[in-house]
Amino acid sequence: MPTFTPNSRRSLLRIAAVLGAALTVGLASAQTPRTIRLLVGFPPGGGTDAIARLLADKLKDELGATVVVENRPGAGGQIAAQALKAAAPDGSTLFLTHDHSISILPQVVKNPGFDPARDFVPVAGFATFVNAFAVSAGTPAKTFPEYVQWVKTAGGGKGAVGIPAPASTLEFLVKLLGQKYQIDLVSMPYRGSAPMMADMLGNQIAAGSGSIPDFIENHKAGKVRVVGVLGTRRQAAMPDVPTFDEMGLKGFEDLPYYGVYAPTGTPEKFITDFSNALAKVVAQPAVREHLTAMGLTVEHMPPAAFAARQQAYTNAWTRIIKDSGFVAQ
Template sequence: MRISRRRVLQFSLAATAAGHAPWSLAEGHRPIRLLVGFPPGGGTDAIARLLAEKLKDQLGETVIVDNRPGAGGQIAAQVLKSAAADGSTLFVTHDHTISILPQVVKKPGFDPDRDFMPAGGFANFVNCFAVSTATPVKSFSDYVSWVKEQGHGKSAVGIPAPASTPEFLVQLLGKRYQLDLLAAPYRGSAPMIADMLGNQIPAGIGSVQDFLENHKAGKLRVLAVLGGKRQAALPDVPTFAELGLKGFEDLPYYGVYAPKGTPAAFIERFSHALAKVVAMPDVHEQLTAMGINVEYLTPVQLAKREHAYTQAWKKIIQASGFQPQ
């Protein structure tokens, strides 16, 4: 007998009211996997591990992080698509994989609308531009002058993934300041930062949480941030809007996704657990310290945010002349 979505939700609410979990994986004792599309050591990995530690208590299940790095999250997204829709596999990711990658890759191997279900959002974040302290650069205007003097207007800028927000920003910065900037793609922020620390590449663009620790330690120097206002973690660093570069005020987001067809009862239970976790003072404090702006979103709100961000980037990508590859 086929049970309607409404009946499932009614059962879920009734079970919750009775003090019982509406969905459990306890039968097979399988852990819940949180897929991460980037290597260990990066910002997304650190966030996922923090969530996993807290979610296990809220869900009463073992929660582990499963890193599947490569292609800007594309590999992890393909794993999610083929995973069983039983609540045992989820995907912690940001806007690049969900809103941008399907627009810049001809055959990404997944369709977020068709293959995934939003399970809840928990934060937005800000990208920033940083340089190696091997350079004498102290400000973004210093950087522009330095590139023109040292490299005759040519220089490489590291990015955590190809055809990503950072790559389009590199293009825009090159045009705006008449520089010949080459976007150098990496498999995540961790190897990019390692090369910056090793003076293999002079500059990079990534999220604030990727650079924050090394910036505070004086090992790298963040020169500018995106978004409409300065970040609490970097109060002395100007926004690109302050420097005259507008159009990047809308903030990227972080969310959790499940395979299409995952029971509504599990999605509801997970979303409630996620809301409780990000409301915890210690979690809020740790995420904020990473440069993350905590913002819980229900699955419906996450879907709306995803759609709006996808449409905004559709205009930027088309204006850049970028052709899907």
């Protein structure tokens, strides 16, 4: 049997401490994958894609990992959401999205292929925003009332309005606008805001509705004209555009959100680390300025606060959808 002297015992304790520290570091680093896929449910070139790429570029420095944006367009984010559900819950796959994929799709699609409450965990929210109504440059209207009058005269009371996805909040908005102003407005769904914007820029469609990030750059360039925004306050990015609340359209006060989700079962430490990293990124003056210029109100929401924000918005739209008589397809 070997004999242990005090010196040898101290040596063994030092070795054990070093090994323990190494194991702890190894386990901690294992919680942040070397490559993280950031799923986006819309095509390249749209507002959500631009936001994801901006944040991914900054997150890689905070996380010490490669963050790759992966576009999975189609069905208003449904395909990307299904991909997140199928992903391993190890932090290697996340989903950056806005309200439609999480709060609206499960209410308007009978079998979306995922259940946010069961399959996803909120990681962090980073902004709220408002939706807007815009007209193409080929449309003579400079304001929303002028657009309504133009539809009544030139269009015989009928008008088509592009939307980035079917059965979205924007489809309900178009329907309510038509009812309020006694015109026949028909939603024209696209596979994301980028193809909708291409048709608006080509004057293939006279009007479109989407988020401010979808329109902001072309609005500033005079290629489209945003004539109304939702919410109760005018937006800093376009202060001259009135709200629909000012024009008498109530019921759209609850603001949509942007955030990041992970598959259920993802380690809590990774979720906390990613949320903290995202908080640091959106606090950077250049990032905050960029997102604000895109029409977002930057607001980091840690997991619990983000979950509460999502639920409040979902509840508000549950009432609107139910009152509209819409039947899930």
